[in-house]
Amino acid sequence: MNPDEGDQRIRAALAEAHRSDGARMPSFKQVWTVAKQTGRSRSSARVWLLTSASLTAAIGLAAWLIAQLGPPAAEFPRGTHWTGPTDFLLRTPGLVTLRTVPEFGSASSSPLLHPPVDARRGTP
Amino acid sequence: MVPTELEQHVAQLHPASFAWALACTRWNPAEAEEVLQSAYLRVLEGRARFAGRSSFRTWLFSVVRNVAVDRRRRQWLEELSPWKTPNRSRADAAVTGPHEALESAQRGAQVRRALSALGSRQREVLELVFFHEMTVEEAATVMGVALGTARAHYHRGKLHLMALLDSEDLR
Numbered sequence: 447m448n449p450d451e452g453d454q455r456i457r458a459a460l461a462e463a464h465r466s467d468g469a470r471m472p473s474f475k476q477v478w479t480v481a482k483q484t485g486r487s488r489s490s491a492r493v494w495l496l497t498s499a500s501l502t503a504a505i506g507l508a509a510w511l512i513a514q515l516g517p518p519a520a521e522f523p524r525g526t527h528w529t530g531p532t533d534f535l536l537r538t539p540g541l542v543t544l545r546t547v548p549e550f551g552s553a554s555s556s557p558l559l560h561p562p563v564d565a566r567r568g569t570p
Numbered sequence: 571m572v573p574t575e576l577e578q579h580v581a582q583l584h585p586a587s588f589a590w591a592l593a594c595t596r597w598n599p600a601e602a603e604e605v606l607q608s609a610y611l612r613v614l615e616g617r618a619r620f621a622g623r624s625s626f627r628t629w630l631f632s633v634v635r636n637v638a639v640d641r642r643r644r645q646w647l648e649e650l651s652p653w654k655t656p657n658r659s660r661a662d663a664a665v666t667g668p669h670e671a672l673e674s675a676q677r678g679a680q681v682r683r684a685l686s687a688l689g690s691r692q693r694e695v696l697e698l699v700f701f702h703e704m705t706v707e708e709a710a711t712v713m714g715v716a717l718g719t720a721r722a723h724y725h726r727g728k729l730h731l732m733a734l735l736d737s738e739d740l741r
Contacts, residue, residue, distance in 0.1 A: 452732055453700070459735055460701040463597070463681040467589050470599040474584040477603065478577065481610035488615075 579626050580613065586702060590631050593697040594638035597682045605641060609634045624711050628704070631712045635694070684734035692727030695720055 580587075587609070591602035609630070612618040618633045620626060685693050691713065698709035710720035 452728065455735065456696060456728060456731055457700045459681045459684070459731070460697065462678050463685060464589050464592070464701060465678050467592060468585070470592075470602075471585060471588045472603050472606075474581045477584070477607050478580070478610055481607045481614055484607070485611050485614050
């Protein structure tokens with residue numbers, strides 16, 4: 447088989463494969479109209495999406511601006527510790543002594559406060 | 571290009587475009603129609619714009635091919651995803667009806683089967699050259715490949731198709 451015969455054979459085979467195309471083919475008007483309608487609905491959806499997105503952004507921006515322009519938030523002391531403005535009046539000498547609690551265990555074991563019995567008796 | 575002029579050009583090429591869409595979708599008419607619709611939509615929306623770098627037919631065919639490739643890729647991804655939806659226009663579903671069963675006994679169906687066995691690029695280049703009477707260079711433009719690549723697919727495809735036609739006993 448020469449190359450031209452091969453080409454002819456392929457050409458004939460492809461023509462055979464496409465013989466029934468005409469029967470299956472939708473009309474141009476039909477396909478074009480559907481494409482147009484899809485395009486229209488898509489563009490209206492795009493407009494709707496754009497409008498709602500810009501509206502949301504505007505609302506967000508307005509809320510942020512209102513928050514920025516309002517009165518400054520009151521400053522409260524952090525945590526639970528609060529120092530009053532007249533607390534310094536309560537600071538008296540000896541406050542440290544008053545606020546400390548004696549440790550009984552350590553005091554009883556101190557040899558100065560409780561000397562051993564033999565030491566108190568003295569030696570004859 | 572003026573919209574009415576564009577519509578006229580597309581209308582003139584509609585039968586050839588449908589034949590090309592069929593070849594791009596392995597002869598599934600429902601899928602070919604959807605591909606064509608999407609291609610026309612791209613043209614209408616201006617997402618595909620004719621710049622005059624090639625003939626109008628070459629450009630339109632490349633739009634159709636790109637749509638078909640995108641669609642195939644999407645189907646492939648859908649098949650991989652765990653939330654896949656039933657696809658109503660699969661290529662294998664198209665040959666299960668009584669009409670198609672009758673047709674499959676015919677010579678055209680045998681040729682289509684042989685063509686479907688080729689690699690997509692081989693099938694495309696043969697289709698463009700032998701059915702749409704394009705040059706290999708134009709086919710390369712439609713397929714978006716280098717001329718040398720298109721030539722290689724053309725020669726290999728010819729040999730492969732001849733062997734397939736012999737095995738299908740189509741002389």
